[in-house]
Amino acid sequence: MRDKWQPKPGDRVLRPRLTRRFRLRRVLDIPALFSAGYGNVGGSIYYALGVVAVVALGATPIALIAAGIVFIFNSLTYTEGGTMIPEAGGSASFARYAFNDLGGFISGWALMLSYIVTISISAFTIPPYLSYFWPVLKQPVPGTALAMGIIVLFMVLNIIGIKESTKVNVLLIVIGIVTQVALVITGLVLILMPHPQTLMQNMFGEGNWPSTTNLVFGIAIASLCFTGVETIAQLAEETRSPEKKIPRAYALLIVAVLAIFTSISIVALAAMTPQLLADPVNGWARDPVAGIVANLPSATLRQILAPPVATLAAILMITGTNAGIIGSSRLAFNLAAQRQFPRALNRVHGQFRTPYIAIAAFSLLAMLILVPGFFAAGFFADLGALYVFGSLLCFAMAHASILSLRIRRPDIPRPFKLGWNIKVLKRELPLPAILGLLSTSAVWIIVVLTQPFSRLTGFAWMVAGLVIYYFYRRRAGLPLTQTPTIETHAEV
Numbered sequence: 001m002r003d004k005w006q007p008k009p010g011d012r013v014l015r016p017r018l019t020r021r022f023r024l025r026r027v028l029d030i031p032a033l034f035s036a037g038y039g040n041v042g043g044s045i046y047y048a049l050g051v052v053a054v055v056a057l058g059a060t061p062i063a064l065i066a067a068g069i070v071f072i073f074n075s076l077t078y079t080e081g082g083t084m085i086p087e088a089g090g091s092a093s094f095a096r097y098a099f100n101d102l103g104g105f106i107s108g109w110a111l112m113l114s115y116i117v118t119i120s121i122s123a124f125t126i127p128p129y130l131s132y133f134w135p136v137l138k139q140p141v142p143g144t145a146l147a148m149g150i151i152v153l154f155m156v157l158n159i160i161g162i163k164e165s166t167k168v169n170v171l172l173i174v175i176g177i178v179t180q181v182a183l184v185i186t187g188l189v190l191i192l193m194p195h196p197q198t199l200m201q202n203m204f205g206e207g208n209w210p211s212t213t214n215l216v217f218g219i220a221i222a223s224l225c226f227t228g229v230e231t232i233a234q235l236a237e238e239t240r241s242p243e244k245k246i247p248r249a250y251a252l253l254i255v256a257v258l259a260i261f262t263s264i265s266i267v268a269l270a271a272m273t274p275q276l277l278a279d280p281v282n283g284w285a286r287d288p289v290a291g292i293v294a295n296l297p298s299a300t301l302r303q304i305l306a307p308p309v310a311t312l313a314a315i316l317m318i319t320g321t322n323a324g325i326i327g328s329s330r331l332a333f334n335l336a337a338q339r340q341f342p343r344a345l346n347r348v349h350g351q352f353r354t355p356y357i358a359i360a361a362f363s364l365l366a367m368l369i370l371v372p373g374f375f376a377a378g379f380f381a382d383l384g385a386l387y388v389f390g391s392l393l394c395f396a397m398a399h400a401s402i403l404s405l406r407i408r409r410p411d412i413p414r415p416f417k418l419g420w421n422i423k424v425l426k427r428e429l430p431l432p433a434i435l436g437l438l439s440t441s442a443v444w445i446i447v448v449l450t451q452p453f454s455r456l457t458g459f460a461w462m463v464a465g466l467v468i469y470y471f472y473r474r475r476a477g478l479p480l481t482q483t484p485t486i487e488t489h490a491e492v
Contacts, residue, residue, distance in 0.1 A: 028239045028240065028245075029239075029240060029245060030245050030248055030249050030252070033232050033239060033245060033246065033249035034173075034249045034252050034253060034256075035172075035173040035174075036231050036232065037229070037231045037232045037249060037250075037253045038173050038176075038177070038253060038256060038257070041225070041226055041229060041231075041253065041257050042173070042176065042177070042180075042256065042257055042260065043122075043176070043316045043317065043319070043320050044224060044225050044226075044320075045180070045225060045260070045261055045264055045288075045289065046125060046129070046287070046288070046289050046313045046316060046317060047121060047122075047124075047125040047286060047287075047288075047317070048221075048222070048224045048225040048384070049225075049261075049264065049265060049268060049277075049288040049289070050277065050278065050280070050284060050285035050286055050287070050288040050291075050380070051221055051224055051285070051380060051381055051383075051384035052064065052218055052221050052222045052224070052225070052265075053268075053274055053277040053278040053285065053288070054221075054278045054280070054285055054380070054381045055210065055214045055217050055218045055221055055278075055381065056210050056214060056215060056217075056218025056219075056221070056222070057208055057209065057210045057214070057218075057274035057275070057278060058202055058203035058204060058205070058208035058209050058210070058269065058274045059203070059209060059210050059215050059218060060218065060222075060265050060268075060269060060274065060277075061203070061262060061265040061266050061269065062215075063215065063218035063219045063221070063222040064222050064225060064261050064262060064265050065258075065262060066219045066222065067219055067222035067223045067225060067226060068226065068257070068258045068261065068262070069439075070223060070226070070436065070439045070440060070443070071223075071225075071226035071229065071254070071257070071258070072254055072258075072432075073399070073432045073433070073435050073436030073439065073440075074226065074229045074395050074398070074399075074436055074440070075229055075250045075253065075254050076250075076418055076430075076432045076433075076436075077395075077398050077399050077402050077418070077430075077432065077433050077436050078090075078091075078229055078230065078232065078233040078250065078398060079233075079246055079247050079250045079416050079418075080402055080414060080416050080417060080418050080430070080433075081093075081094045081233060081398060081401065081402055082232065082233035082242065082246045083242050083243045083246050083247065083414070083415040083416040084405075084412060084413075084414050084415065084416075085097060086239065086242045086246075089104070089108065089331075089334055089338075090111065090230045090233045090394075090398075091107045091108075091111060091230060091233070091394045091395070091397050091398040091401065092104045092105075092107045092108030092111060092331070092334070092335070094107070094397070094398050094401035094402065094405075095107040095108075095397045095398075095400075095401045096338070097401070097405065098400070098401035098402070098404035098405045098408070099401070099404065099483075100481040100482060100483045101338070101339075101340055101473075101478075101480070101481065101482045101483070102469070102480050102481050103397070103401075104338070104340060105335065105340045105341070105465070105466075105469050106393075106397065106462070106466075107393075107394055107397040107398070107401075108331060108334075108335050108340065109335075109461075109462060109465035109466075109469075110389075110390045110391075110393040110394050110397070110462065111230065111331060111390065111391075111394045112328055112331055112332065112362070112390070112465075113386070113389065113390030113458065113461050113462075114230075114387060114390035114391045114394065115324050115327045115328035115331060115362070116324070116328055116362055116365050116366045116369065117366075117369065117383065117386050117387040117390065118320060118321075118323070118324035118327070118387070119151060119321055119324035119325055119328070119362070119363065119366035120147075120151075120366045120367075120369045120370050120383060121383050121384065121387055122317045122318075122320035122321040122324060123147040123148070123150045123151050123317070123321045123366070123370070124143075124144070124147045124286070124370060124373060124380070124383065125286055125287070125313075125317045126146070126147060126150060126314050126317045126318060126321070127142070127143035127144075127146045127147060128143065128286035128287035128290070129287045129290055129309075129310045129311075129313040129314045129317070130146075130310065130314050131143075131287070132290060132306055132307065132310040133307075133310070138281075138286075140373060140374055140375065141374055143373070144370055144373035144374050145374075147370055147373070148367045148370055150318065150321060151321065151325075151363055151366055151367050151370075152363070152367070154318075154321055154322050154325050154363070155325060155359055155360060155363035155364075157322075158322070158325050158326065158329065158354065158359045158363075159354055159356045159359050159360065160354070172315065172316065172319065175312065176312060176316055177256065177260070179308065179309065179312055180260050180264060180289075181260070183264070183267070183289070183292060183293070183305070183309070184260065184263040184264055184267055186296065186301065186305070187267030187268075187270065187271060187292060187296070188263075188267065190296060190297055190298060190301070191267065191270045191271050191295075191296070191297065192266070192267060192270040195270070196270075198270055199266065199269055199270040202269045202270070202272075202273050202274055203269055203274075207275075208273070208274050208275075213450070216446060217446060217447075217450055217451075219443065220385075220388060220443040220444075220446045220447050220450075221381070221384055221385060221388060223388050223391065223392060223440075223443055224384050224387055224388050224391075225257075225261055226257065229250075229253075229395075230391075230394065232246060232249050232250060232253070233246070242415070243415025243416060244415075246416070247416050264289070264292070267292055268288055268289075268291065268292050271291070271292050271295035271296070272284065272291055272292075272295050276291070277291060280378075280380045285380060286380060287310075287313070289309060289313055290306070290309060290310055290313065293305045293306050293309050294306065324366070325359060325362070325363055325366075328358070328359075328362040329354075329355050329358040329359040329362060330355075332345040332355065332358035332361075332362065333345065333355045333358055336358075339473075339476060339478060340469065340473075341468070341469065341472065342468065342472050344357055345357055345358040345361070369383070369386070369457075382451070382453040382454065385447055385451040385453065385454035386453065386454045386457055386458060388443075388444075388447050388454070389444070389447055389448070389451075389454045389455075389457075389458035390458065390461075392440050392441075392443055392444040392447065393444055395436065395440040396437055396440045396441045396444060399433045399434075399436040399437035399440065400437055402418075402430065402433045403429055403430075403433050403434065403437065406427055406428060406429055406430070406433075407427050407429070410427060410428070417430075418430035418432055418433060420432060422434075
């Protein structure tokens with residue numbers, strides 16, 4: 001006999017009546033939340049460092065620090081939203097309650113683009129790291145072909161029904177952090193401390209400091225390192241006592257990510273010139289962490305560290321590829337269940353019980369995005385800019401949603417409420433959300449104005465989604481801007 005569902009701490013939130021039919025089990029604790037968040041955010045250093053260096057050159061650490069400040073604003077906003085609305089939709093759920101179904105769809109569709117590019121960029125980064133064992137994989141054609149093959153493999157596995165283990169994820173993240181910290185300490189002791197002038201030269205020397213335009217764009221691209229912040233909020237519905245554990249998980253994530261990312265970027269520029277770090281063909285743009293190891297002054301340490309770093313990076317990128325496939329299919333399933341997207345994507349395979357149409361459709365799109373990798377030398381930076389396009393739009397929508405809910409529904413219980421509020425027309429508006437909205441919107445505009453590939457592909461994606469949404473809602477006899485039914489649960 002099934003137990004009757006009872007509200008738990010953290011369920012004093014907005015909930016649509018539709019979701020009462022099914023509740024995800026609350027089984028996740030802080031280690032699982034942190035590992036999921038760090039798996040998406042922390043793993044990005046294995047490719048994002050090189051993408052940032054392509055445009056920011058010697059100012060790469062500065063760009064990462066500036067983007068890290070925006071990351072703090074984003075984390076705080078997602079903490080309030082995730083504890084107030086502990087559902088699997090993340091920013092899409094925030095926007096749906098704050099505005100309407102159309103707002104939720106726009107945020108969810110932008111997030112879908114980020115998931116698809118996560119699949120592409122994670123798979124695209126695996127061959128350069130594996131090139132330590134097979135050098136040919138660093139060439140465009142075999143590397144891109146292998147990346148596509150990896151996507152096909154995980155598309156099939158996810159359709160069949162492969163399951164992730166939280167314990168394995170936690171173990172991988174612990175190993176990853178230990179490896180990163182060990183590499184930072186080794187670099188500080190053997191490279192930076194004996195020759196601090198090398199870092200200064202590689203950062204500020206002639207030809208190493210970027211133009212003002214590239215520095216600003218470098219900060220925009222550096223946002224790529226922090227785009228997985230959505231992950232923890234999406235797991236809120238499966239978290240025990242989310243009002244306590246989500247804030248703690250985000251706090252740990254902020255400290256770990258900012259410390260490790262800044263340290264690794266500094267060590268990288270102490271180990272090699274920014275031109276070498278930024279070269280996608282003969283340098284280390286696609287495998288920057290491997291570049292640090294390759295430039296250690298000790299041959300013995302190079303031989304010891306190179307194989308495990310290459311292997312671990314490839315494993316983490318494989319995990320990122322798989323996470324993108326799972327995330328995109330799950331988000332599509334959620335949008336279809338909320339009648340924001342055609343129900344075909346909500347269809348479950350009769351034997352495997354997986355959303356096979358969504359998995360196949362978005363995996364194939366991720367492969368299509370990789371086609372320029374066969375021949376375009378600057379494609380890696382374009383891929384990073386496209387990733388930022390979708391993610392920053394989600395972040396801006398999340399900040400706007402929190403501000404809107406503060407204005408329209410100040411009565412809603414907020415287990416975690418952002419501080420540093422300013423009063424506008426008797427409403428408390430959180431300064432971090434205001435600064436987050438302004439900064440993410442500004443960076444998004446910079447990407448749109450300066451990156452043709454990102455602009456054309458990103459807007460084409462959003463327009464295509466809105467067209468599908470319009471005709472589907474009209475055919476279903478639903479209003480375009482329907483606001484979900486809202487109810488609150490008392491805390492017990």
